[in-house]
Amino acid sequence: MISRPAVVVLAAGRGSRFRGLQHKLMQGLGASTVLATTLSNALATQLQVLVVTSEPLAELVSHHVATRDMVVLPAADSPASQRLGMGYSIAAGVAARSDATGWLILPADMPMVQTHTLNVVAGELEHHAIAYAQYRGRRGHPVGFAAELYSELVMLTGDEGARRLVARYPALGVEVDDPGVLLDVDTEDDLARVRAAQQQMQFREAR
Secondary structure, three states: OOOOOOEEEOOOOOOOOOOOOHHHHHHOOEEEEEEHHHHEEEEEEOOOEEEEEEEHHOOOOOOOOOHHHEEEEEOOHHHHHOOOHHHHHHHHHHHOOOOOOOOEEEOOOOOOOOHHHHHHHHHHOOOOOEEEEEEEOOEEEEEEHHHHHHHHHHOOOOOOOOOOHHHHHOEEEOOOOOOHHHHOOHHHHHHHHHHHHHHHHHHHHOO
């Protein structure tokens, strides 16, 4: 089988800014949830999908992907996780799919990123070390990294993620007609915006 880029979905954060009774990834979104919608869009690319999650969310994630497609980290508020952060989540996901030709980093709280967007950014990794989706000139997700950056990606730690790599290497902004690349769910207001965006998209598709 020809190796292709993999989608690394980051679902290990505590989501502390979200004040709802349930974790933000469990929140309802249409007939689904935030997490399930994000994963559905990622799986529809036909690329490898790996979810980096934490112990409290592992069971929820396991309803959508096989155990072999999960990396489970310590709970976000546990002593063992304090030195990890987003950078470590990226490193763990990339290491778990070391045979891929690149990696698309997609936060699990971005359910409106379209499947087509993921595939377009993945395609650019054939010619660019780093590519990211942008909407009307504004940088968003996913951010893709080619295989040549593997050794640096697997060394990431802390909460800064891969920003230093994006700053250090030439990165291609891929303009897409997808406002979802800018929409994440950090707060209740964010969730309301995402729900409204989904309803608008469904209305356009029904016309």
